[in-house]
Amino acid sequence: MSAQKLSIAQAVRDAMRDEMRLDPTVLVLGEDVGVDGGVFRATEGLIEEFGAERVIDTPLAESGIIGLSVGLAATGFRPVAEMQFMGFVYPAINQIFSHAARMRNRTRGRLSTPMVIRMPYGGGIHPPEHHSESYEALFLHTPGLKVLVPSNPYDAKGLLISAIRSGDTVAFMEPKRIYRAFREEVPDGAYTVPMGKAAIAREGSDCSLLAWGAMTRVCLDAAEALSAEGVSAEVVDLRSLNPLDRETIFESVSKTGRAVIVHEAPRTAGFGAELAADISEHLLLELLAPVRRVCGWDTVFPLSKLEKHYLPNRGRILSAVRSTMEF
Amino acid sequence: MPKSIVYEARTERLEILDLEGKVDLELMPEVDQELALKLYRHMIRMRAYDSKALRLQRQGRMGTWPPSLGQEAVQAAVGMAMDEKDWLIPSFREPGTMIAHGVPAHLIYAHWAGDERGACYPENIRCFPPAVPVGSQWQHGAGVGLSLKLRKERAAAVVFGGDGSTSEGDFHEGLNAAGVFKANTVFVIQNNQWAISVPLSHQTAAETLAQKAHAYGVPGIQVDGNDVFAMTLVAREALERARSGGGPTLIEAVTYRLGDHTTADDASRYRDEAEVSYWEKRDPIRRLRLYLESEGLWDEAQEEDFVAEVNRWVDEQVEAFESMAPADPASIFDDMYSELPSRLVEQRELLLEEVSR
Numbered sequence: 087m088s089a090q091k092l093s094i095a096q097a098v099r100d101a102m103r104d105e106m107r108l109d110p111t112v113l114v115l116g117e118d119v120g121v122d123g124g125v126f127r128a129t130e131g132l133i134e135e136f137g138a139e140r141v142i143d144t145p146l147a148e149s150g151i152i153g154l155s156v157g158l159a160a161t162g163f164r165p166v167a168e169m170q171f172m173g174f175v176y177p178a179i180n181q182i183f184s185h186a187a188r189m190r191n192r193t194r195g196r197l198s199t200p201m202v203i204r205m206p207y208g209g210g211i212h213p214p215e216h217h218s219e220s221y222e223a224l225f226l227h228t229p230g231l232k233v234l235v236p237s238n239p240y241d242a243k244g245l246l247i248s249a250i251r252s253g254d255t256v257a258f259m260e261p262k263r264i265y266r267a268f269r270e271e272v273p274d275g276a277y278t279v280p281m282g283k284a285a286i287a288r289e290g291s292d293c294s295l296l297a298w299g300a301m302t303r304v305c306l307d308a309a310e311a312l313s314a315e316g317v318s319a320e321v322v323d324l325r326s327l328n329p330l331d332r333e334t335i336f337e338s339v340s341k342t343g344r345a346v347i348v349h350e351a352p353r354t355a356g357f358g359a360e361l362a363a364d365i366s367e368h369l370l371l372e373l374l375a376p377v378r379r380v381c382g383w384d385t386v387f388p389l390s391k392l393e394k395h396y397l398p399n400r401g402r403i404l405s406a407v408r409s410t411m412e413f
Numbered sequence: 414m415p416k417s418i419v420y421e422a423r424t425e426r427l428e429i430l431d432l433e434g435k436v437d438l439e440l441m442p443e444v445d446q447e448l449a450l451k452l453y454r455h456m457i458r459m460r461a462y463d464s465k466a467l468r469l470q471r472q473g474r475m476g477t478w479p480p481s482l483g484q485e486a487v488q489a490a491v492g493m494a495m496d497e498k499d500w501l502i503p504s505f506r507e508p509g510t511m512i513a514h515g516v517p518a519h520l521i522y523a524h525w526a527g528d529e530r531g532a533c534y535p536e537n538i539r540c541f542p543p544a545v546p547v548g549s550q551w552q553h554g555a556g557v558g559l560s561l562k563l564r565k566e567r568a569a570a571v572v573f574g575g576d577g578s579t580s581e582g583d584f585h586e587g588l589n590a591a592g593v594f595k596a597n598t599v600f601v602i603q604n605n606q607w608a609i610s611v612p613l614s615h616q617t618a619a620e621t622l623a624q625k626a627h628a629y630g631v632p633g634i635q636v637d638g639n640d641v642f643a644m645t646l647v648a649r650e651a652l653e654r655a656r657s658g659g660g661p662t663l664i665e666a667v668t669y670r671l672g673d674h675t676t677a678d679d680a681s682r683y684r685d686e687a688e689v690s691y692w693e694k695r696d697p698i699r700r701l702r703l704y705l706e707s708e709g710l711w712d713e714a715q716e717e718d719f720v721a722e723v724n725r726w727v728d729e730q731v732e733a734f735e736s737m738a739p740a741d742p743a744s745i746f747d748d749m750y751s752e753l754p755s756r757l758v759e760q761r762e763l764l765l766e767e768v769s770r
Contacts, residue, residue, distance in 0.1 A: 157502075
């Protein structure tokens with residue numbers, strides 16, 4: 087199979103395009119997804135190829151985008167809905183939590199809402215307010231949703247195709263900070279990366295760094311620095327937060343005996359807390375040190391001038407790993 | 414540049430059958446008498462079905478129930494005007510439409526008695542489960558209407574909500590989007606004057622709810638919702654417009670909730686007896702019966718026979734839902750996902766272990 091070097095944003099676009107070619111029930115809808123090709127160009131070229139009946143510019147209303155998607159999905163379409171930024175998803179939360187997440191269960195399988203909610207998330211792009219949030223914990227706390235977060239172009243395409251083919255409502259979080267930061271080989275044509283499978287982004291033996299999305303890159307960078315100090319860090323890219331690959335996580339942490347969890351979202355009641363609890367419940371006697379977390383502060387996400395002080399960075403990861411090693 | 418009027422609007426109201434049961438022959442020159450009898454029988458059936466649910470609730474055999482007393486005409490007329498291929502998106506006070514559309518009556522009892530299987534309708538019945546969050550279902554109506562339009566199906570989506578739900582943003586977003594996309598949607602407001610204890614005057618300063626359609630470029634009409642003929646005419650016209658690609662319609666059916674909001678409510682705390690008796694005189698069933706009697710289509714003997722038949726039918730529905738095998742506790746995990754994640758497999762096993770102890 088031939089391949090091209092693509093950015094994450096291009097890989098996302100290709101995933102939708104390739105799947106739309108295969109499945110006529112796949113629709114794309116959202117604000118500016120049509121003629122404009124999306125504010126991040128993640129839907130570029132789709133309206134030209136598939137027309138305005140399959141690439142739908144909606145009125146500016148997030149609850150409406152998801153509400154329409156619920157109606158479309160329950161009656162045979164597979165909508166891929168875009169929230170322009172994850173920070174703007176709140177008006178749609180009632181539709182997602184009260185309807186999409188529970189339709190199959192509350193009708194005991196009679197109706198379901200197979201749909202993908204694409205959401206560029208996270209900080210690091212110096213935007214105005216409400217453009218930097220990471221709300222994975224909200225979605226993970228809501229039974230009935232799947233949550234995927236790719237960290238590279240290959241996974242972005244393969245996971246998005248898995249999400250579109252899934253029978254469930256999938257929150258698909260796209261790390262906009264690295265949307266165009268680098269390009270990697272991405273095969274042409276449709277392929278899938280399975281949900282519920284973590285990836286070992288870097289092998290190591292002393293400490294497991296657990297991360298997803300943009301933080302995976304920061305962890306890889308930290309692992310490189312740690313190797314100069316003689317510490318061998320393993321980076322586990324979770325990529326699928328629900329379903330979660332606990333096997334790979336537990337295997338890695340049993341091997342290293344140490345775990346540091348890194349996420350951008352605030353620390354309190356973040357997904358790191360769930361992971362730390364789960365690891366402690368299952369692996370207490372194999373742990374050589376307490377599980378540590380490197381997270382966003384429990385504050386409002388700051389505007390651009392101070393955002394570098396908010397986001398977890400290499401320095402914070404290094405000191406967390408060092409203290410774990412010294413415990 | 415002079416000042417000019419850029420938009421003017423009028424909102425019509427339709428009423429055909431008066432309080433004495435007389436039909437306005439200019440508006441409805443020919444009454445389909447067979448349909449009139451069908452509607453009457455359905456309304457009688459629904460009133461008995463509803464009052465049985467209230468009695469069951471008092472006996473502890475039913476959960477919280479939202480009564481439909483006084484709103485039978487809206488529900489019957491829309492339900493009977495719909496085709497099998499149309500989709501129904503109810504809120505939570507439309508059993509009369511759901512049953513007319515083919516939802517098995519005992520399942521609606523089962524749902525409100527607390528059993529999820531009560532929202533698992535037969536495969537061929539195009540109906541969403543009740544929507545309790547208030548107003549969110551308007552958007553699904555727009556979405557299903559868009560879905561039907563995109564797949565070029567000659568069918569409509571009929572979505573219901575109450576007067577209170579028109580204050581929710583989703584009502585406006587749904588109507589707006591349906592207007593933009595010319596969705597195959599019929600929006601039906603059961604304006605029963607009260608959202609629990611809050612009267613319509615606290616929901617909106619507008620004269621009518623129907624006029625809100627103008628702001629979205631959608632036709633809107635107010636109907637006497639206790640006049641089953643006017644409701645039928647308007648519902649048919651809106652359905653035909655939707656099915657034929659003419660776009661959505663907003664119908665404001667003016668009716669009255671003669672009962673409480675639900676069995677957990679006591680309407681005497683917030684409204685006058687005088688208002689209730691005013692509306693009792695406008696009872697939709699009484700008006701239709703006066704018409705049928707004046708036409709020699711119905712009499713007391715037929716009424717007695719039919720009521721007996723209806724009571725047997727209601728008892729059968731009760732029997733049918735109460736004799737359902739108890740739900741498997743582990744079924745709360747079923748259908749959470751298309752395939753159960755390992756975490757839920759573990760939790761399901763824990764529950765089964767607890768239950769087997």
